Amino acid sequence: MSVPEPAHPPAPSARRVRPLWVALGFALTGLGFLGLLLPGLPGTVWFVLAAACFARGDERWEAWLLSRPVVGQLVQDFRSGAGMPLRAKWLACACIVVAVALSLGRIPVLVGQVAWALVGLAGVLYITLRVPTKRPNPA
Incomplete structure (x- = not known):
């Protein structure tokens, strides 16, 4: 599969930063694959960020x-x-709730516990209210 060359060559300063974008893309890709394997760690967000980094660093890696x-x-x-x-939304929300519940006892300060619970609640609300639900394609 060939990827077309960019229409405009990058500026000299951008050429120096491109390897850093690619390296960050690989690090985020690694986190994404860990997220596919480990419950409680999201995978998609890391892949989305990795694709954005690869798009800035080298379009071939993005492809x-x-x-x-x-x-x-x-x-x-x-x-x-x-x-x-819908199944992924339920799973993501359940993982957030379990992760927050299991970690609350490890936070010694009540203010920290409340803040952590609010972060978890914000994640659940974002997923349920802001992320659209993908409907299956009728066969």
Whole structure:
């Protein structure tokens, strides 16, 4: 698969930063794959950020990431505004609730516990109210 060359070559200062974008893209891709394996760690957000980094660093790596099974579809759904499948929304919210509940006892200060619970609540509210629900395509 060939990726077209950019229409305008990058400025000299941008050329120096491109390897940093690619390195950050790989680090975020690694976190994304960990998120697919570990409960409580999101995967999609890291892949979306990795794709954005690759787009700034090297479009060939962005194309590579978007061509991965499952991962590419997740990023493309996010970019198009298609949202998350209902099952994924339920799973994400459940993971947030479990992670916050298990970690509250480790925070010694009440103010910290309340703040952490509010962060978890904000995540659940964002997923349920702001992220569109992707409807399955009728076959």
